[in-house]
Amino acid sequence: MDLDDAYANAAYIPDGESYPDRWAVDADKFRKSQALTGRARLGLMYGHGTREVLDLFMPEGTPKGLVVFVHGGYWLKFDRSYWSHLAAGAQAEGWAVAVPSYDLCPRVRIADITRQIANAITVAAREIEGPVRLSGHSAGGHLVSRMCAPGVLPDDILARLAKVQPISPVSDLRPLMQLTMNAELKVDEAEAQAESPIFQPKPDVAVTVWVGAEERPVFLDQARWLAEAWACGHEVVPGKHHFDVIDALANPSSDMVRDLLN
Structure with missing residues:
Protein backbone atom coordinates (compact mmCIF):
# COMPACT_ATOMS: atom_id res chain seq x y z
CA MET A 1 0.00 0.00 0.00
CA ASP A 2 1.20 3.51 -0.87
CA LEU A 3 0.59 5.17 2.51
CA ASP A 4 1.12 8.70 1.18
CA ASP A 5 -1.78 8.08 -1.18
CA ALA A 6 -3.82 6.26 1.46
CA TYR A 7 -3.68 9.26 3.81
CA ALA A 8 -4.36 11.82 1.07
CA ASN A 9 -7.84 13.32 1.33
CA ALA A 10 -8.32 16.23 -1.07
CA ALA A 11 -7.42 14.20 -4.17
CA TYR A 12 -10.30 11.81 -3.49
CA ILE A 13 -12.96 14.43 -2.71
CA PRO A 14 -14.79 16.14 -5.58
CA ASP A 15 -13.51 19.72 -5.80
CA GLY A 16 -11.51 18.96 -2.67
CA GLU A 17 -9.05 21.81 -3.10
CA SER A 18 -11.87 24.37 -2.82
CA TYR A 19 -12.89 23.46 0.71
CA PRO A 20 -10.39 25.61 2.68
CA ASP A 21 -11.50 28.77 0.87
CA ARG A 22 -15.14 27.89 1.49
CA TRP A 23 -14.49 27.23 5.18
CA ALA A 24 -12.69 30.56 5.48
CA VAL A 25 -15.59 32.48 3.90
CA ASP A 26 -18.21 30.82 6.10
CA ALA A 27 -16.10 31.34 9.21
CA ASP A 28 -15.54 35.02 8.44
CA LYS A 29 -19.26 35.62 7.95
CA PHE A 30 -20.00 33.95 11.27
CA ARG A 31 -17.37 35.96 13.17
CA LYS A 32 -18.64 39.21 11.72
CA SER A 33 -22.23 38.39 12.64
CA GLN A 34 -21.17 37.48 16.17
CA ALA A 35 -19.14 40.64 16.55
CA LEU A 36 -22.18 42.71 15.59
CA THR A 37 -24.22 41.10 18.38
CA GLY A 38 -21.40 41.42 20.93
CA ARG A 39 -21.20 37.65 21.40
CA ALA A 40 -17.68 37.15 20.02
CA ARG A 41 -14.60 37.43 22.22
CA LEU A 42 -11.85 37.23 19.64
CA GLY A 43 -8.13 36.78 20.10
CA LEU A 44 -7.97 35.62 23.73
CA MET A 45 -4.41 34.59 24.59
CA TYR A 46 -3.92 31.25 26.32
CA GLY A 47 -0.11 31.27 26.13
CA HIS A 48 2.81 33.46 25.11
CA GLY A 49 3.14 32.46 21.43
CA THR A 50 1.49 34.34 18.58
CA ARG A 51 -0.63 31.28 17.69
CA GLU A 52 -1.60 30.49 21.29
CA VAL A 53 -4.88 32.31 20.82
CA LEU A 54 -8.54 31.32 20.87
CA ASP A 55 -11.88 32.82 19.90
CA LEU A 56 -14.81 32.44 22.28
CA PHE A 57 -18.40 32.63 21.05
CA MET A 58 -21.00 33.28 23.71
CA PRO A 59 -24.65 32.24 23.66
CA GLU A 60 -27.59 34.35 24.69
CA GLY A 61 -27.84 34.35 28.47
CA THR A 62 -25.71 32.34 30.87
CA PRO A 63 -23.80 29.52 29.13
CA LYS A 64 -24.77 25.95 29.97
CA GLY A 65 -21.08 25.15 29.83
CA LEU A 66 -18.14 25.15 27.43
CA VAL A 67 -17.59 23.40 24.10
CA VAL A 68 -14.10 23.45 22.57
CA PHE A 69 -13.59 22.62 18.89
CA VAL A 70 -10.05 21.70 17.82
CA HIS A 71 -9.29 21.85 14.10
CA GLY A 72 -7.33 19.45 11.93
CA GLY A 73 -4.86 19.78 9.07
CA TYR A 74 -2.33 17.05 9.95
CA TRP A 75 -0.80 19.35 12.63
CA LEU A 76 0.66 21.25 9.65
CA LYS A 77 -2.07 23.60 8.41
CA PHE A 78 -4.81 26.06 9.31
CA ASP A 79 -5.74 28.12 12.33
CA ARG A 80 -8.92 29.06 14.18
CA SER A 81 -10.04 31.50 11.46
CA TYR A 82 -11.24 28.66 9.18
CA VAL A 99 -12.01 27.63 18.87
CA PRO A 100 -8.23 27.73 19.41
CA SER A 101 -5.28 28.05 17.09
CA TYR A 102 -2.03 26.26 17.92
CA ASP A 103 1.54 26.10 16.68
CA LEU A 104 2.21 23.84 13.70
CA CYS A 105 4.84 21.29 12.84
CA PRO A 106 7.75 21.41 12.12
CA ARG A 107 8.12 24.45 14.37
CA VAL A 108 6.91 22.26 17.23
CA ARG A 109 6.31 18.55 17.82
CA ILE A 110 2.90 16.93 18.12
CA ALA A 111 3.49 16.48 21.85
CA ASP A 112 3.95 20.26 22.15
CA ILE A 113 0.62 20.82 20.40
CA THR A 114 -1.05 18.44 22.86
CA ARG A 115 0.22 20.62 25.71
CA GLN A 116 -0.97 23.77 23.97
CA ILE A 117 -4.49 22.43 23.51
CA ALA A 118 -4.59 21.43 27.17
CA ASN A 119 -3.63 25.01 28.04
CA ALA A 120 -6.27 26.42 25.68
CA ILE A 121 -9.00 24.28 27.22
CA THR A 122 -7.87 25.21 30.72
CA VAL A 123 -7.91 28.95 30.03
CA ALA A 124 -11.31 28.80 28.32
CA ALA A 125 -12.77 26.61 31.09
CA ARG A 126 -11.70 29.13 33.71
CA GLU A 127 -13.66 31.77 31.80
CA ILE A 128 -16.82 29.64 31.53
CA GLU A 129 -18.42 27.68 34.36
CA GLY A 130 -20.07 24.28 33.98
CA PRO A 131 -19.31 21.08 32.10
CA VAL A 132 -16.69 20.94 29.35
CA ARG A 133 -17.31 19.12 26.07
CA LEU A 134 -14.66 18.62 23.39
CA SER A 135 -14.97 18.04 19.65
CA GLY A 136 -12.09 17.79 17.22
CA HIS A 137 -11.59 16.84 13.59
CA SER A 138 -8.79 14.73 12.07
CA ALA A 139 -5.60 15.90 13.84
CA GLY A 140 -7.98 17.75 16.13
CA GLY A 141 -9.71 14.43 16.81
CA HIS A 142 -6.35 13.12 17.94
CA LEU A 143 -5.82 16.16 20.15
CA VAL A 144 -9.17 16.02 21.95
CA SER A 145 -8.66 12.29 22.49
CA ARG A 146 -5.32 13.05 24.14
CA MET A 147 -7.12 15.25 26.67
CA CYS A 148 -8.57 12.10 28.24
CA ALA A 149 -5.16 10.77 29.24
CA PRO A 150 -4.13 11.04 32.90
CA GLY A 151 -2.10 14.14 33.61
CA VAL A 152 -2.80 16.03 30.37
CA LEU A 153 -5.50 18.35 31.74
CA PRO A 154 -5.38 19.78 35.27
CA ASP A 155 -7.41 17.67 37.69
CA ASP A 156 -10.07 20.34 38.21
CA ILE A 157 -10.67 20.69 34.47
CA LEU A 158 -10.61 16.94 33.87
CA ALA A 159 -13.27 16.56 36.56
CA ARG A 160 -15.55 18.84 34.50
CA LEU A 161 -15.00 16.92 31.24
CA ALA A 162 -18.40 15.53 30.23
CA LYS A 163 -17.97 14.46 26.59
CA VAL A 164 -15.25 13.91 24.00
CA GLN A 165 -16.16 13.67 20.32
CA PRO A 166 -13.25 12.73 18.03
CA ILE A 167 -14.31 13.17 14.39
CA SER A 168 -12.23 11.27 11.80
CA PRO A 169 -9.39 11.08 14.32
CA VAL A 170 -5.83 9.92 13.86
CA SER A 171 -5.69 7.53 16.78
CA ASP A 172 -2.53 5.54 15.97
CA LEU A 173 0.42 7.69 14.93
CA ARG A 174 2.70 4.81 13.97
CA PRO A 175 1.70 4.77 10.26
CA LEU A 176 2.65 8.44 10.00
CA MET A 177 6.31 7.54 10.40
CA GLN A 178 6.16 6.04 6.89
CA LEU A 179 4.66 9.15 5.25
CA THR A 180 6.55 11.82 3.34
CA MET A 181 4.98 14.42 5.62
CA ASN A 182 6.90 12.92 8.53
CA ALA A 183 9.86 14.99 7.37
CA GLU A 184 7.90 17.84 8.97
CA LEU A 185 6.00 15.96 11.68
CA LYS A 186 9.16 14.19 12.93
CA VAL A 187 7.18 11.44 14.67
CA ASP A 188 9.48 8.76 16.07
CA GLU A 189 8.72 5.49 17.86
CA ALA A 190 8.67 7.08 21.30
CA GLU A 191 6.32 9.90 20.30
CA ALA A 192 4.05 7.54 18.34
CA GLN A 193 3.66 5.41 21.45
CA ALA A 194 3.18 8.33 23.84
CA GLU A 195 0.88 10.36 21.60
CA SER A 196 -1.38 7.63 20.14
CA ALA A 206 -18.40 9.62 27.51
CA VAL A 207 -16.78 9.32 24.08
CA THR A 208 -18.31 8.90 20.63
CA VAL A 209 -16.03 8.52 17.60
CA TRP A 210 -17.49 9.87 14.35
CA VAL A 211 -16.33 9.30 10.78
CA GLY A 212 -17.80 9.70 7.30
CA ALA A 213 -18.69 6.53 5.45
CA GLU A 214 -17.07 7.89 2.27
CA GLU A 215 -13.71 8.62 3.89
CA ARG A 216 -10.46 7.00 2.87
CA PRO A 217 -10.19 3.44 4.23
CA VAL A 218 -7.33 4.38 6.55
CA PHE A 219 -9.53 6.96 8.30
CA LEU A 220 -12.30 4.42 8.70
CA ASP A 221 -9.66 2.18 10.26
CA GLN A 222 -8.30 4.90 12.52
CA ALA A 223 -11.79 5.68 13.84
CA ARG A 224 -12.59 2.01 14.38
CA TRP A 225 -9.30 1.36 16.17
CA LEU A 226 -10.08 4.08 18.70
CA ALA A 227 -13.66 2.94 19.23
CA GLU A 228 -12.46 -0.62 19.77
CA ALA A 229 -9.60 0.37 22.07
CA TRP A 230 -11.90 2.45 24.25
CA ALA A 231 -15.08 0.36 23.83
CA CYS A 232 -16.95 3.60 23.11
CA GLY A 233 -19.59 4.88 20.70
CA HIS A 234 -18.81 4.77 16.98
CA GLU A 235 -20.91 6.59 14.37
CA VAL A 236 -20.28 6.14 10.63
CA VAL A 237 -22.17 8.87 8.74
CA PRO A 238 -23.60 7.78 5.37
CA GLY A 239 -22.61 9.87 2.36
CA LYS A 240 -20.03 12.01 4.17
CA HIS A 241 -16.33 12.35 3.41
CA HIS A 242 -13.41 13.76 5.37
CA PHE A 243 -14.14 17.38 4.50
CA ASP A 244 -17.92 17.56 4.92
CA VAL A 245 -18.48 15.24 7.89
CA ILE A 246 -17.92 18.24 10.20
CA ASP A 247 -20.62 20.40 8.59
CA ALA A 248 -23.16 19.01 11.04
CA LEU A 249 -21.52 20.93 13.91
CA ALA A 250 -23.04 24.13 12.52
CA ASN A 251 -26.57 22.70 12.77
CA PRO A 252 -28.09 22.68 16.28
CA SER A 253 -30.57 19.95 15.33
CA SER A 254 -27.99 17.56 13.86
CA ASP A 255 -27.26 14.18 15.39
CA MET A 256 -23.63 15.21 15.84
CA VAL A 257 -24.52 18.27 17.92
CA ARG A 258 -27.05 16.30 19.94
CA ASP A 259 -24.40 13.68 20.64
CA LEU A 260 -21.92 16.34 21.72
CA LEU A 261 -24.27 18.11 24.10
CA ASN A 262 -26.16 15.19 25.65
Missing part, protein backbone atom coordinates in the same frame (compact mmCIF):
# COMPACT_ATOMS: atom_id res chain seq x y z
CA TRP A 83 -13.65 27.05 11.64
CA SER A 84 -15.64 29.72 13.51
CA HIS A 85 -18.94 28.78 11.83
CA LEU A 86 -18.77 25.30 13.36
CA ALA A 87 -19.51 26.93 16.72
CA ALA A 88 -23.05 27.76 15.55
CA GLY A 89 -24.73 24.51 16.52
CA ALA A 90 -23.62 24.34 20.15
CA GLN A 91 -23.92 28.10 20.61
CA ALA A 92 -27.55 28.02 19.46
CA GLU A 93 -28.19 25.41 22.16
CA GLY A 94 -26.89 27.71 24.89
CA TRP A 95 -23.21 26.74 25.09
CA ALA A 96 -20.11 28.92 24.91
CA VAL A 97 -17.76 27.65 22.20
CA ALA A 98 -13.99 28.12 22.10
CA PRO A 197 -4.77 7.64 21.89
CA ILE A 198 -5.23 3.91 21.27
CA PHE A 199 -2.49 3.29 23.84
CA GLN A 200 -4.14 5.42 26.53
CA PRO A 201 -6.24 3.90 29.30
CA LYS A 202 -9.95 3.75 28.53
CA PRO A 203 -11.22 7.15 29.70
CA ASP A 204 -13.78 7.67 32.44
CA VAL A 205 -15.79 10.04 30.25
Whole structure:
Protein backbone atom coordinates (compact mmCIF):
# COMPACT_ATOMS: atom_id res chain seq x y z
CA MET A 1 0.00 0.00 0.00
CA ASP A 2 1.20 3.51 -0.87
CA LEU A 3 0.59 5.17 2.51
CA ASP A 4 1.12 8.70 1.18
CA ASP A 5 -1.78 8.08 -1.18
CA ALA A 6 -3.82 6.26 1.46
CA TYR A 7 -3.68 9.26 3.81
CA ALA A 8 -4.36 11.82 1.07
CA ASN A 9 -7.84 13.32 1.33
CA ALA A 10 -8.32 16.23 -1.07
CA ALA A 11 -7.42 14.20 -4.17
CA TYR A 12 -10.30 11.81 -3.49
CA ILE A 13 -12.96 14.43 -2.71
CA PRO A 14 -14.79 16.14 -5.58
CA ASP A 15 -13.51 19.72 -5.80
CA GLY A 16 -11.51 18.96 -2.67
CA GLU A 17 -9.05 21.81 -3.10
CA SER A 18 -11.87 24.37 -2.82
CA TYR A 19 -12.89 23.46 0.71
CA PRO A 20 -10.39 25.61 2.68
CA ASP A 21 -11.50 28.77 0.87
CA ARG A 22 -15.14 27.89 1.49
CA TRP A 23 -14.49 27.23 5.18
CA ALA A 24 -12.69 30.56 5.48
CA VAL A 25 -15.59 32.48 3.90
CA ASP A 26 -18.21 30.82 6.10
CA ALA A 27 -16.10 31.34 9.21
CA ASP A 28 -15.54 35.02 8.44
CA LYS A 29 -19.26 35.62 7.95
CA PHE A 30 -20.00 33.95 11.27
CA ARG A 31 -17.37 35.96 13.17
CA LYS A 32 -18.64 39.21 11.72
CA SER A 33 -22.23 38.39 12.64
CA GLN A 34 -21.17 37.48 16.17
CA ALA A 35 -19.14 40.64 16.55
CA LEU A 36 -22.18 42.71 15.59
CA THR A 37 -24.22 41.10 18.38
CA GLY A 38 -21.40 41.42 20.93
CA ARG A 39 -21.20 37.65 21.40
CA ALA A 40 -17.68 37.15 20.02
CA ARG A 41 -14.60 37.43 22.22
CA LEU A 42 -11.85 37.23 19.64
CA GLY A 43 -8.13 36.78 20.10
CA LEU A 44 -7.97 35.62 23.73
CA MET A 45 -4.41 34.59 24.59
CA TYR A 46 -3.92 31.25 26.32
CA GLY A 47 -0.11 31.27 26.13
CA HIS A 48 2.81 33.46 25.11
CA GLY A 49 3.14 32.46 21.43
CA THR A 50 1.49 34.34 18.58
CA ARG A 51 -0.63 31.28 17.69
CA GLU A 52 -1.60 30.49 21.29
CA VAL A 53 -4.88 32.31 20.82
CA LEU A 54 -8.54 31.32 20.87
CA ASP A 55 -11.88 32.82 19.90
CA LEU A 56 -14.81 32.44 22.28
CA PHE A 57 -18.40 32.63 21.05
CA MET A 58 -21.00 33.28 23.71
CA PRO A 59 -24.65 32.24 23.66
CA GLU A 60 -27.59 34.35 24.69
CA GLY A 61 -27.84 34.35 28.47
CA THR A 62 -25.71 32.34 30.87
CA PRO A 63 -23.80 29.52 29.13
CA LYS A 64 -24.77 25.95 29.97
CA GLY A 65 -21.08 25.15 29.83
CA LEU A 66 -18.14 25.15 27.43
CA VAL A 67 -17.59 23.40 24.10
CA VAL A 68 -14.10 23.45 22.57
CA PHE A 69 -13.59 22.62 18.89
CA VAL A 70 -10.05 21.70 17.82
CA HIS A 71 -9.29 21.85 14.10
CA GLY A 72 -7.33 19.45 11.93
CA GLY A 73 -4.86 19.78 9.07
CA TYR A 74 -2.33 17.05 9.95
CA TRP A 75 -0.80 19.35 12.63
CA LEU A 76 0.66 21.25 9.65
CA LYS A 77 -2.07 23.60 8.41
CA PHE A 78 -4.81 26.06 9.31
CA ASP A 79 -5.74 28.12 12.33
CA ARG A 80 -8.92 29.06 14.18
CA SER A 81 -10.04 31.50 11.46
CA TYR A 82 -11.24 28.66 9.18
CA TRP A 83 -13.65 27.05 11.64
CA SER A 84 -15.64 29.72 13.51
CA HIS A 85 -18.94 28.78 11.83
CA LEU A 86 -18.77 25.30 13.36
CA ALA A 87 -19.51 26.93 16.72
CA ALA A 88 -23.05 27.76 15.55
CA GLY A 89 -24.73 24.51 16.52
CA ALA A 90 -23.62 24.34 20.15
CA GLN A 91 -23.92 28.10 20.61
CA ALA A 92 -27.55 28.02 19.46
CA GLU A 93 -28.19 25.41 22.16
CA GLY A 94 -26.89 27.71 24.89
CA TRP A 95 -23.21 26.74 25.09
CA ALA A 96 -20.11 28.92 24.91
CA VAL A 97 -17.76 27.65 22.20
CA ALA A 98 -13.99 28.12 22.10
CA VAL A 99 -12.01 27.63 18.87
CA PRO A 100 -8.23 27.73 19.41
CA SER A 101 -5.28 28.05 17.09
CA TYR A 102 -2.03 26.26 17.92
CA ASP A 103 1.54 26.10 16.68
CA LEU A 104 2.21 23.84 13.70
CA CYS A 105 4.84 21.29 12.84
CA PRO A 106 7.75 21.41 12.12
CA ARG A 107 8.12 24.45 14.37
CA VAL A 108 6.91 22.26 17.23
CA ARG A 109 6.31 18.55 17.82
CA ILE A 110 2.90 16.93 18.12
CA ALA A 111 3.49 16.48 21.85
CA ASP A 112 3.95 20.26 22.15
CA ILE A 113 0.62 20.82 20.40
CA THR A 114 -1.05 18.44 22.86
CA ARG A 115 0.22 20.62 25.71
CA GLN A 116 -0.97 23.77 23.97
CA ILE A 117 -4.49 22.43 23.51
CA ALA A 118 -4.59 21.43 27.17
CA ASN A 119 -3.63 25.01 28.04
CA ALA A 120 -6.27 26.42 25.68
CA ILE A 121 -9.00 24.28 27.22
CA THR A 122 -7.87 25.21 30.72
CA VAL A 123 -7.91 28.95 30.03
CA ALA A 124 -11.31 28.80 28.32
CA ALA A 125 -12.77 26.61 31.09
CA ARG A 126 -11.70 29.13 33.71
CA GLU A 127 -13.66 31.77 31.80
CA ILE A 128 -16.82 29.64 31.53
CA GLU A 129 -18.42 27.68 34.36
CA GLY A 130 -20.07 24.28 33.98
CA PRO A 131 -19.31 21.08 32.10
CA VAL A 132 -16.69 20.94 29.35
CA ARG A 133 -17.31 19.12 26.07
CA LEU A 134 -14.66 18.62 23.39
CA SER A 135 -14.97 18.04 19.65
CA GLY A 136 -12.09 17.79 17.22
CA HIS A 137 -11.59 16.84 13.59
CA SER A 138 -8.79 14.73 12.07
CA ALA A 139 -5.60 15.90 13.84
CA GLY A 140 -7.98 17.75 16.13
CA GLY A 141 -9.71 14.43 16.81
CA HIS A 142 -6.35 13.12 17.94
CA LEU A 143 -5.82 16.16 20.15
CA VAL A 144 -9.17 16.02 21.95
CA SER A 145 -8.66 12.29 22.49
CA ARG A 146 -5.32 13.05 24.14
CA MET A 147 -7.12 15.25 26.67
CA CYS A 148 -8.57 12.10 28.24
CA ALA A 149 -5.16 10.77 29.24
CA PRO A 150 -4.13 11.04 32.90
CA GLY A 151 -2.10 14.14 33.61
CA VAL A 152 -2.80 16.03 30.37
CA LEU A 153 -5.50 18.35 31.74
CA PRO A 154 -5.38 19.78 35.27
CA ASP A 155 -7.41 17.67 37.69
CA ASP A 156 -10.07 20.34 38.21
CA ILE A 157 -10.67 20.69 34.47
CA LEU A 158 -10.61 16.94 33.87
CA ALA A 159 -13.27 16.56 36.56
CA ARG A 160 -15.55 18.84 34.50
CA LEU A 161 -15.00 16.92 31.24
CA ALA A 162 -18.40 15.53 30.23
CA LYS A 163 -17.97 14.46 26.59
CA VAL A 164 -15.25 13.91 24.00
CA GLN A 165 -16.16 13.67 20.32
CA PRO A 166 -13.25 12.73 18.03
CA ILE A 167 -14.31 13.17 14.39
CA SER A 168 -12.23 11.27 11.80
CA PRO A 169 -9.39 11.08 14.32
CA VAL A 170 -5.83 9.92 13.86
CA SER A 171 -5.69 7.53 16.78
CA ASP A 172 -2.53 5.54 15.97
CA LEU A 173 0.42 7.69 14.93
CA ARG A 174 2.70 4.81 13.97
CA PRO A 175 1.70 4.77 10.26
CA LEU A 176 2.65 8.44 10.00
CA MET A 177 6.31 7.54 10.40
CA GLN A 178 6.16 6.04 6.89
CA LEU A 179 4.66 9.15 5.25
CA THR A 180 6.55 11.82 3.34
CA MET A 181 4.98 14.42 5.62
CA ASN A 182 6.90 12.92 8.53
CA ALA A 183 9.86 14.99 7.37
CA GLU A 184 7.90 17.84 8.97
CA LEU A 185 6.00 15.96 11.68
CA LYS A 186 9.16 14.19 12.93
CA VAL A 187 7.18 11.44 14.67
CA ASP A 188 9.48 8.76 16.07
CA GLU A 189 8.72 5.49 17.86
CA ALA A 190 8.67 7.08 21.30
CA GLU A 191 6.32 9.90 20.30
CA ALA A 192 4.05 7.54 18.34
CA GLN A 193 3.66 5.41 21.45
CA ALA A 194 3.18 8.33 23.84
CA GLU A 195 0.88 10.36 21.60
CA SER A 196 -1.38 7.63 20.14
CA PRO A 197 -4.77 7.64 21.89
CA ILE A 198 -5.23 3.91 21.27
CA PHE A 199 -2.49 3.29 23.84
CA GLN A 200 -4.14 5.42 26.53
CA PRO A 201 -6.24 3.90 29.30
CA LYS A 202 -9.95 3.75 28.53
CA PRO A 203 -11.22 7.15 29.70
CA ASP A 204 -13.78 7.67 32.44
CA VAL A 205 -15.79 10.04 30.25
CA ALA A 206 -18.40 9.62 27.51
CA VAL A 207 -16.78 9.32 24.08
CA THR A 208 -18.31 8.90 20.63
CA VAL A 209 -16.03 8.52 17.60
CA TRP A 210 -17.49 9.87 14.35
CA VAL A 211 -16.33 9.30 10.78
CA GLY A 212 -17.80 9.70 7.30
CA ALA A 213 -18.69 6.53 5.45
CA GLU A 214 -17.07 7.89 2.27
CA GLU A 215 -13.71 8.62 3.89
CA ARG A 216 -10.46 7.00 2.87
CA PRO A 217 -10.19 3.44 4.23
CA VAL A 218 -7.33 4.38 6.55
CA PHE A 219 -9.53 6.96 8.30
CA LEU A 220 -12.30 4.42 8.70
CA ASP A 221 -9.66 2.18 10.26
CA GLN A 222 -8.30 4.90 12.52
CA ALA A 223 -11.79 5.68 13.84
CA ARG A 224 -12.59 2.01 14.38
CA TRP A 225 -9.30 1.36 16.17
CA LEU A 226 -10.08 4.08 18.70
CA ALA A 227 -13.66 2.94 19.23
CA GLU A 228 -12.46 -0.62 19.77
CA ALA A 229 -9.60 0.37 22.07
CA TRP A 230 -11.90 2.45 24.25
CA ALA A 231 -15.08 0.36 23.83
CA CYS A 232 -16.95 3.60 23.11
CA GLY A 233 -19.59 4.88 20.70
CA HIS A 234 -18.81 4.77 16.98
CA GLU A 235 -20.91 6.59 14.37
CA VAL A 236 -20.28 6.14 10.63
CA VAL A 237 -22.17 8.87 8.74
CA PRO A 238 -23.60 7.78 5.37
CA GLY A 239 -22.61 9.87 2.36
CA LYS A 240 -20.03 12.01 4.17
CA HIS A 241 -16.33 12.35 3.41
CA HIS A 242 -13.41 13.76 5.37
CA PHE A 243 -14.14 17.38 4.50
CA ASP A 244 -17.92 17.56 4.92
CA VAL A 245 -18.48 15.24 7.89
CA ILE A 246 -17.92 18.24 10.20
CA ASP A 247 -20.62 20.40 8.59
CA ALA A 248 -23.16 19.01 11.04
CA LEU A 249 -21.52 20.93 13.91
CA ALA A 250 -23.04 24.13 12.52
CA ASN A 251 -26.57 22.70 12.77
CA PRO A 252 -28.09 22.68 16.28
CA SER A 253 -30.57 19.95 15.33
CA SER A 254 -27.99 17.56 13.86
CA ASP A 255 -27.26 14.18 15.39
CA MET A 256 -23.63 15.21 15.84
CA VAL A 257 -24.52 18.27 17.92
CA ARG A 258 -27.05 16.30 19.94
CA ASP A 259 -24.40 13.68 20.64
CA LEU A 260 -21.92 16.34 21.72
CA LEU A 261 -24.27 18.11 24.10
CA ASN A 262 -26.16 15.19 25.65
